[in-house]
Structures are given as structure tokens and as C-alpha cells.
Amino acid sequence: MMASRTVLVYDFSVSLDVVEEFMYRHSRDVVNRLRLSRILESARRLAPERVPVYISDVDALMMQYYDGGRRRRFIAFELKNMRKSVALKGSYVKVNGKQYELHYYFSQMAGIDFYYIVRVGDSYYVWNVKRAPVEFKWMGDRSKSTYDYYALIPRDFTAKVEDEELAFFLSELVFKG
Structure with a gap:
């Protein structure tokens, strides 16, 4: 079994543009999740009472x-x-x-x-x-x-x-x- 990078080097059926677009969208998704979590934490801090919360996602x-x-x-x-x-x-x-x-x-x-x-x-x-x-x-x-x-x-x-x-x-x- 080849390592994933090796597969991408030798398998020309997977366009580098497709890989780049996937990676870009995936990184934006990670940033968006972090951004929303920070916004929710900021909103919690603005509340008149300190309310403990836990923020998570569902896959x-x-x-x-x-x-x-x-x-x-x-x-x-x-x-x-x-x-x-x-x-x-x-x-x-x-x-x-x-x-x-x-x-x-x-x-x-x-x-x-x-x-x-x-x-x-x-x-x-x-x-x-x-x-x-x-x-x-x-x-x-x-x-x-x-x-x-x-x-x-x-x-x-x-x-x-x-x-x-x-x-x-x-x-x-x-x-x-």
C-alpha cells in the first residue's frame, strides 16, 4: 500500500486542482467551526450571569x-x-x-x-x-x-x-x- 502523498504523485487521475480545492474548503470548514465557537464563547461572556457551557460539533x-x-x-x-x-x-x-x-x-x-x-x-x-x-x-x-x-x-x-x-x-x- 502506498502512502497517500505517493498516490497523489503518481495517480494523475486526481487533479492537483481538485486536491487544492478540497484542502482549501476543508481548512475553511475548520476555521469556521473555530470562529463560531469563539463567537458563542464571546456571547456567553456578555451574558449577565456566568453560565457554564460546553461547545461541540456532530460529525x-x-x-x-x-x-x-x-x-x-x-x-x-x-x-x-x-x-x-x-x-x-x-x-x-x-x-x-x-x-x-x-x-x-x-x-x-x-x-x-x-x-x-x-x-x-x-x-x-x-x-x-x-x-x-x-x-x-x-x-x-x-x-x-x-x-x-x-x-x-x-x-x-x-x-x-x-x-x-x-x-x-x-x-x-x-x-x-
């Missing part, structure tokens, strides 16, 4: 239509790419606690399914935040700046899916479920 929000478009179903997704040493702690999958709390409460209040998809190497751990138990815990090493608030999801409540099977798995889960 994908999907709407499915049923019955010729009369009924709709909303599903949210969060995709993480993590190293094995970071994501897997004993019999748990570990993710950012504050973000997970926000996604959990969002799914509960909105009444939608919210799936976490955590890529670890060539495998993915997939679960619905409404159906998986979670333990929130402060952990890490303060001297290495890794001490933070984490969500621990038991691996028994996740599906481990290999890279080449993820599309089929999601098709079964989302479109036939």
Missing part, C-alpha cells in the same frame, strides 16, 4: 425518509480516530467525557440515535450512546498533561467491526434496523 447528522417522505428519522454520528493505547483501557473504550456527555444528553433530549464510531488501527468500535452504559471518570497523569475527564464505555456494549466491513455493518444497523 454527521442524517435524516432518513419513510413512507414516501411522510415520516423522518434522525441519526447522529461521531467519528474518532484514536491510537490503541489511548482508546482502549482494559475492557473499556475511552473517549472525551465532556463531549460524550453533550452527545448523550443531546440524543436523549432530541430522541434520536447517536452512534459513536471509534477507529483503532484497522478496526472500528461502534455503539449507540442511548443503549451503552457509561462511566465518567477523571484519569491520566497530571505531569504529562493527560489528566482529563473521560467516558468509559464497556467493550461488551460495542460492536468491533473490521475496516472493510464497516459500510455493510452500518447499512444493516441504520438502513435495515
Whole structure:
């Protein structure tokens, strides 16, 4: 398997103009997310009372239509790419606690399914935040700046899916479920 830069060097079917446009739009998207977060933080600081907030995004929000478009179903997704040493702690999958709390409460209040998809190497751990138990815990090493608030999801409540099977798995889960 060639490295992605090598593929772009030798595969002339991918125009450099297309790559440049993609990179430009992607970087603008990152800047826009940061800009909106800063504006929301500035607005919070202008409020008469200090209200604690946590700002996060959702990687994908999907709407499915049923019955010729009369009924709709909303599903949210969060995709993480993590190293094995970071994501897997004993019999748990570990993710950012504050973000997970926000996604959990969002799914509960909105009444939608919210799936976490955590890529670890060539495998993915997939679960619905409404159906998986979670333990929130402060952990890490303060001297290495890794001490933070984490969500621990038991691996028994996740599906481990290999890279080449993820599309089929999601098709079964989302479109036939």
C-alpha cells in the first residue's frame, strides 16, 4: 500500500486542482467551526450571569425518509480516530467525557440515535450512546498533561467491526434496523 502523498504523485487521475480545492474548503470548514465557537464563547461572556457551557460539533447528522417522505428519522454520528493505547483501557473504550456527555444528553433530549464510531488501527468500535452504559471518570497523569475527564464505555456494549466491513455493518444497523 502506498502512502497517500505517493498516490497523489503518481495517480494523475486526481487533479492537483481538485486536491487544492478540497484542502482549501476543508481548512475553511475548520476555521469556521473555530470562529463560531469563539463567537458563542464571546456571547456567553456578555451574558449577565456566568453560565457554564460546553461547545461541540456532530460529525454527521442524517435524516432518513419513510413512507414516501411522510415520516423522518434522525441519526447522529461521531467519528474518532484514536491510537490503541489511548482508546482502549482494559475492557473499556475511552473517549472525551465532556463531549460524550453533550452527545448523550443531546440524543436523549432530541430522541434520536447517536452512534459513536471509534477507529483503532484497522478496526472500528461502534455503539449507540442511548443503549451503552457509561462511566465518567477523571484519569491520566497530571505531569504529562493527560489528566482529563473521560467516558468509559464497556467493550461488551460495542460492536468491533473490521475496516472493510464497516459500510455493510452500518447499512444493516441504520438502513435495515
